[in-house]
Amino acid sequence: MLRTSLDRCLSRRTAATVAATAIGVIGLIPLAAAPASADGSPTGLALAPLASIDGVKPGGSFQLPGTFANKGATDLDKVYLSYTVTRGLAPQELPSNCTRYETGSYDENPSHSAVVCEFDQTVKTGAVYAPEKNLSLDVLGHALYESLRVEVATYNSEPSDGNKETVRGTGPAVKLTELPSTTPVRDGNVDHPDWDGAGVPVTVDNTADFRATDARLKGRVGDTVALDAGFTNEGPAWVLSAQGDPVAKVLIKMPAGTTVTKASGACSKVAAGSYRCGLANYWIEEKGGVAYTFKLRIDKAVPGAEGSVTLVGEERPYDRNKKNDSAAIVLDVDGAGGPTGGSGSSGGGSTGGSGSTSTTGGSGTASTGGSGSTGGSGSTGGSATTGSSTTGSDLASTGSGSALPLAGAAAAALAAGAGTVLLVRRRTARN
Template sequence: MHRTSFHRRPSRRIAATLTSAAVGVVGLIGLASVPASADGSSAGLALAPLASVDGVKPGGSFQVPGTFANKGTTDLDKVYLSYTVSRGLAPRDLPSNCTRYEIGSFDENPSHSTAVCEFDQTVKAGSVYAPEKALKVDVLDHALYETLRMTVATQDSGGEDGTEETVRGTGPAVKLTELPSTTPVGDDDVNHPDWDSVSLPVTAANTADFQVPVTRLKGRVGDTVSLNAKFTNAGPGWVLSATGHPVAKVLIKMPAGTTVTEPSGACSKVAAGSYSCGLANYWIEEKGSVTYYFKLRIDKVVPGAEGSVRLGVEERPYDKNKKNDSAPILLDVDGAGGSTGGSGSTGGNGSTGGGSTGGSGSTSSTGNSGSSSGSTATGASGSSTTGGGMADTGSGDVLPLTGAAAAILAVGAGAVVVVRRRAARN
């Protein structure tokens, strides 16, 4: 499956030299494609491929060997091995010659961490090396679809913008061990001879339960009430989708006899009285939730009137419990002589539905939440589509949506900072 990539922001130490460079994906690719060896360096670093890790249990761990070669014609005085991991993974027992950087979520990237290990020893031309002790990586309880990206470089790639914590390793320092020259490694790249990187996909044996609760509304004919429809990832795993595709869609159909006077800014009308709502970004963390705020006017009594909140048809192989993927919106009209019953979250009336309610969580369990008119997100962040502001009657059906496979996370462009820092020095 396609994996998205982290696009690393420049280090604070070189940000001033990059103000004229593009900081988006195109800019990063452009920087990465420039040969980093303007001074005639004849390095030729190449990493061995890493095999995927499938079915590892949360609470378990795996090792990363980190084999690489210097295919150039010049000995190197020093190299750096860095390991960038998605938020479901964590380097363990770091040696004292390694530093871990914790990076908060930004733009379309969730929080992640990078461990950079410095090897201050000669790396001979034509030789193959690996750390004498492989890096151990823990699989955290919320891991699901993860990625580790490894980079070998002649310069330190740590300390990017967004770093919230820096921790020095406390274990015994690790050295490089020379391996037989016949040890298989990948090919070096003439466009960036002084760095190379490979990715390791990791799939944890975990699940994530997406769910929506029952919503109850109550009022009299003529009242304007607030509908607060909620979507939650009950975990235990967190989920990130492919770039350009939402991790989930929430489809809301209003009860008959009502008119939407203020739609949620995170939702788009797809039919009369029906809305398709997205998340604030392309991921949702474990225990993360999103609430969509609407204001409805009760126009008339319609016996048995009932709306619904349900998840879209996107593929979610990690979600084994489908029974809580939909729930009714129950409308009790005072004086109508009947009750729709049910229980769950309460919409209430006269509250702040339809307003702009953003928020931000931490970079650990709650994540970040982007500000979007008419919705509150916890454990998700970014932009969302905005529905219209005209009154809308609750009488239509939600249009079907084409399924989009829920995707998995990749950590990418980790070595671009190396190129940037190299360019800044020149």
Template sequence: MLQTAPGLPVLRKSVGAIGALVLIALGAGPAVADDAAPGLTLGRIAPIDGVKPGSSFEVPVTFTNTGTEAVDKIWLSYSVTRGLGHTELPSNCVRYEVASFDEAPSSSDAVCEFDQTVKPGVVYSPEKPLSLKALDHALYDDLRVVVSTYENGPGDGASQPVRGTGPAVKLVERPDAAPAGAGSSAHPDWDAAEVAVTAANTADFQVTADRLKGRVGDTVPLKVTFTNAGPAWVLRDLGTPVTQVLIKMPAGTTVTKGNGFCDSVAAGRYACGTSQSWVDEGDGETYTFKLKINKVVSGAKGSVALAGEPRPFDKNKANDTTDILLDTAGGGSTGGDNSTGGDGSTSSTGGTGSTGSTGSTGGSGTSSAGSSGSAGGSTTAGDSSTTGSSGTSTSTDGDLASTGSGSALPIAAAAAGALAAGTGAVLMVRRRAARR
């Protein structure tokens, strides 16, 4: 029976320990002391940088039995995010494909069984390191390695296992390697390591916006899109949106219906997040609004811009911004010199509902990410990976409105407002934070 999480055996041992205490309290202590026990500790695996898409690389894995008794059988498992793949596996390994769920991206998992004795105090490794390949869309990816005394297979959502076709691989002793110290693993029957894998690749983030047309008094739809044109996918820290899209509405308009992924940060200005903490190549988000044209403001226009977080993978900055032009009957296009104007409104209402997927399409998953808080662009695939949380969001039922402002607040000020508006509920910090 496959176990779905390395923590389960720890729970069983905790229950056993409680039972032992009960026996002692009753005057009947356990017959065997717990001193003789296995212990598994992985050696350090360095981050893997600069991998070229389409190339393969090996994963050097060592571990020590830090316990006081031999182990009859162990398992090594390797889980990689979607930018990486497994090459030919040995016949003593099986592979699973695991679909994305909740806030976790999809993965490909290989579990290898080694039916041989592992002696205490000795360092072991597979006689041939497991090989992985960087796919064309690799960029910031994760590798998780687990050594355990039990079969550590994936849980629900995994495909049927496919057995490897290569020659079986055995464990060999590494007398030249320094063994890990006793008690160096917090859990005696398993240990895990998270490894950052960075590919030499790029991803082109870009934004577009509809050109609006209508008469004074009309309510018109506005569609703004964020797209990752690739070729790489981009994975951020868990709880962090991939980026933020800053939207300034044309002066003389009022937002009558907002978007669930967007927070109002000032009059006529919005900061929009992403549905997950990753975006696949060719994917993105669509933000829809409804605007009422209150009056013609000469020379006014709106704008869309990606937030200013560092994106070293994005070499094309020309498509990071675009204008929102408004053609009004009898007044011509309002797009021009971006001069000030407006209808005099000074307040904006963003609604108080929790962020959700209402009014947003695209994205890479179903769990919504708030637009408030840092977009996490300065992080890299670091220590441990999904969606940016937010505070309040704009109302999506049309009850409240936000008036477009013609004053030319800098994009940086809008970004600062977004940071102040959101609660930034980050679930956990991934190891990529040290690298992106």
């Protein structure tokens, strides 16, 4: 699962060298296999091959890789090992020669943690090294599809983007130890001999339950009412998807007898009274959600008419409860002898403009030995922010009870996303 935007955040040097390698729904920030120089000359720092980490459980932990070689022509006086992880993972207590950076959500990047360790010792040419004691990561309760990035460099690769909190390690300093020269390592890269980096996908044995939200509208014939329809992530895991692909899409079908006078800017009309909606972000936090606001005019009371909200799009193997993937939109027309649709819980009868509303929340990402993560870690659960209003589809669209043809769904307009805890910004919706 390629996330090039997050990769740019994790390392400012890697944007031009990221390989577009997709591996289903597992989070991965891969670096292309580094070519050796054409004449076989030394190429500098090179990491050992990295394997994916699968099947770890919430509440567990695992050790970080950190083996590398100096394939350059000269000894080095100092090197830095750095690790960057997504918000479902948290570094444990760190040695004093390591610093942790917590960066909140910004632009297209969810919150994440980075650790940079300085090794002030000679690294001989042709030798292979690893920390004498591996660092460890905790797997948090909301972890699911996570990413780990490892880098070795001759200079400090401290994160430069976003609003970050810095915590210095307090444990005994860790040194590098020399390994046998036969230890496998990758080829270095002649284009950047002073650093090497690679991404590792981490798959956690966890679930997330996406629930479509029902709605009940009320008004008289001729009234215009607001509809808020969407879904929530009941957790326990957050979900990080491939960049460019929303974690889910929503199909909204209006009750018969209504006309859409203003559609959400995050949605595209795919049939009369039917809209397909995407997300501004490619992740959703635990206990977060999205609501799409429409304005409907009640044209007439249609007995038995009922709209719907249905989750569609990408497969969600982590979501094992499919019974709540669809919900009803019920319309009560005053003076029409009762509701025109079936039963439903209280929903989006509030007024408002077009756009989408995102909510984020859930547990923080505090780790032993320092303060927890900041920004989009969900440390303030249940807050909501209304997205920027967009033009969307202003032409009236009459609701229909016919089956919806899915072919020919149009691309979305602009939608609103979440930010530093809730980043408010205008971005292209992905639907």
